[in-house]
Amino acid sequence: MEITQLRQFVAVASEGHLGRAATALGVSRATLRSSLDAVEAAVGTSLVTRTADVVELTADGERFLVTARDEIAADDAAKTPAKPNTGGKAKASKGKGRAPKVKGQPLPYKKRQSR
Template sequence: MKTSQLHHFVVAAEELHFQRAAQRLDISRQKLTSSIAAVEAEYGANLFDRGAAETRLTRAGERALEDARAELAKPSTPPPPPPRPAGGKAKASKGKGRAPVVKGEPKPFPKRQGR
């Protein structure tokens, strides 16, 4: 479950009105409803009693609210650093290769052997 979904649930539980909660979170009501549906699916129970006159938390919703607040109060741990690639530093070759060609300079030729 994502922390954003928990945050949406906590705000909706505080407001007990989905439209005001969506305005407070600055998201659409559809997104708020889908976040709450995801939290309800995670807990496996209805967290809100949506009546015609008012919206209330169920017993499962009250327990979920306590759990969500505790989860949001925990400090977030940073992700572990990515693993370092295997191997060490690249080494220069020790062979006798040609010197690099420099523009405007003559090509290096092997020295002639004297007689």
């Protein structure tokens, strides 16, 4: 079972309605129905009872909802990038020690500007 299917199951469980969950996720109702069927097939038990578009969780569905949320949280934590190491010593530039050029001004390291 994929993490997308778990996210869809959690959305349907929290909304309690296939239409609202489909709108929130930006998918069709048929996609949600097939996703719920796939999750139920993977678990091996009925997780929801459906009447029209209204969805209610069974006792097994309540227990699986906790597991699904934990797996989603673990997946999100694994995807967050680690903070880059920002500490350390500042390094001096290795430039020539000259001032920058400014348009219309003589070059800073020459006594006179040539023509």
